[in-house]
Amino acid sequence: MTALFDRRQLLRGAGLGGGALALSAWMPAWAQTNSPGLVRDLPEVSGEDIRLKIAHQMLTIDGKPGHGIGINGTVPGPLIRLREGQNVRLHVENALDEDSSIHWHGLILPFHMDGVPGVSFPGIKPRATFTYEFPILQAGTYWYHSHSGLQEQMGHYGPIVIDPEGADPITSDREHVVVLSDYSFLHPHMIFRKLKQMGGYFNQQKLTATDGEPMAASERLEWGRMRMDPTDVADVTGSTYSYLVNGHGPRDNWTALFKPGERVRLRFVNASAMTTFNVRIPGLKITIVQADGLNVRPVPVDEFQIAVAETYDAIVEPADDRAYTLVAESIDRSGMGVATLAPRPSMAAEVPPLRKRPLATMKDMGMGAMDHGAAAGCTAEHAAMGHCTMPEGDSAVDHAAMGHGAAQGAAGGMAMDHSMRDFSVAPGVKKTPTVQTISPMPVDRMGDPGQGLEDVGHRVLTYRDLIATTRNPDIRAPEREMRIHLTGNMERYMWAFDGEKLSEVRDPIPFLEGERVRITLVNDTMMTHPIHLHGHFFELVTGHGDFAPRKHTVNVQPGGTAAFDFTADAVGDWAFHCHMLYHMHAGMMQVVTVRPREEAA
Secondary structure, eight states: OHHHHHHHHHHHOTTOOHHHHHHHHTSOGGGSTTBOOOOTTSOOEESSEEEEEEEEEEEEETTEEEEEEEETTBSSOOOEEEETTOEEEEEEEEOSSSOBOOEEETOOOOGGGSOOBTTTBOOBOTTOEEEEEEEOOOOEEEEEEOOSTTGGGGTOEEEEEEEOSSOOSSOOSEEEEEEEEEEESSOHHHHHHHHHHOTTTTOOOOOOTTSOOSOOHHHHHHHHHTTOOTTOOOSSOTTTEEEEETTBOTTTOEEEEOOTTOOEEEEEEEOOSSOOEEEEOTTOOEEEEEETTEEEEEEEESEEEEOTTOEEEEEEOOOSSSOEEEEEEETTSSOEEEEEEESSTTOOOOOOOOOOOOOOOTGGGTTTTSOTTSTTTOOHHHHHTTSOOOOTTOOOOOGGGGTOOOEEOTTSSEEOOTTOOOGGGOTTSOOSTTOSOOOSSOEEOTTOOOTTOTTSSSOBOOGGGOOBSSOOSOOOOOSEEEEEEEEEETTTTEEEETTBOGGGOOSOEEEETTOEEEEEEEEOSSSOEEEEETTOOEEEOSSOGGGOOEESEEEEOTTEEEEEEEEOOSOEEEEEEESSHHHHHTTOEEEEEEEOHHHHO
């Protein structure tokens, strides 16, 4: 701890030695250590004409040099500050030796300005410049990133703040943008190669015979028979990742200043490639006021899970003259991003230790519809695994209905056929190698706080807590319904929608302009999937009627479902994909086409 404090003092020293100057040179002003917060006289990219340059660069994470791709010489890229109602022209120069692009995540714009090569435009060729031009139709916190190859993993991302046209209903005395991300000194192509060779390559938290987990030997055996790993919560972990806050590693400990008694707005952006973060500030209540750029009724929580590509705005009101640690813990608890909120430079608070790793459960396997305490849901197999108690005299439920079948075990009892590939419960899913499992009994998990957060002892945000502050613009009932399965094969590292990778899909998903559709996403895998629809917002089906929260990205919990109502109000071709970068790269992406009604007629 002493060595860590000394390093912080070195980086924060008033004299700013050569090392600190070198560090600050590649950080944008709003992200530099001890930034006083976002105020209008700080340098930032704004106006009607904005110039951005994509280029290779060196960066430093916790004192170690690495290679990255930045925007205008910074990682993250510069804050783009705009105002609702303006028009903007963004001139993007590609100084790389390969094609590149910028997607304006969450922005409502013409499809040919969306920035997805092969879908909405041809991409930006090496040494070429492309001009994006579109009106700003919204306010809130958003971000931008590459949609070319794996460039996003290397630092090609940055935040966007759009001020409302009138007065901002969310009042604060100061604000800070908090960009969360992950960085590896291992090249992203090598990361992907290792995942293809062994899906659990980066998981160094596997179960062992002597790890002290309260798991019966019979349950460990069942997991082994299924060739599944209950610790397989994240594909890429802290074994190779450094978790960053505004481009700074945990030991750099970026600091955001405040004055005691101030109302401070924190604009969180998860710009990581693969990491879901659990965010908390020990000693401070966090009040969520915005989700994915749109205002929600204030929700006070102690912690929230933020999936890849989501944004949350929060208000904190530190009353004491002391420092607070902002913790962004990876979902598998293999590492964390760390920052400090403090009234003065050179202050630091205690950094809490990593919490115990989470383990996947039967609900994560898509068996959430089982009432583990009821006779109708507790089978002999599950009782043996310790998930429920068999009532006296009760016989095993026919497991064939779950797609497991039944087989005689070595000890004379019933054992599970763990194929979990009963396609009769998912008739729209193609029978391909991409489908390792089908969730037998998935349930709506929109009210779940996220893996590992069920029993933390304090309040954690769920999607059902979110309520829009204004009535939804379209409150019609859906005209039709769609069910889309999120499928994967972890052993071969293949990911898809309905069993088909993007390379295998012949036709886009068709919609008519103005059509109202309810889409239910079914997660047939044991991993979370943040699903993003370009060019649109949708309303989460969480029981709030006309005030349902509107989002552009929804995180679908393992073995569960998530439903949203969608109005196809933007004509054109749009990307629809999982925002886990390597999942998308491995095939979990399709194209949505919205056709004009007159053209369809």
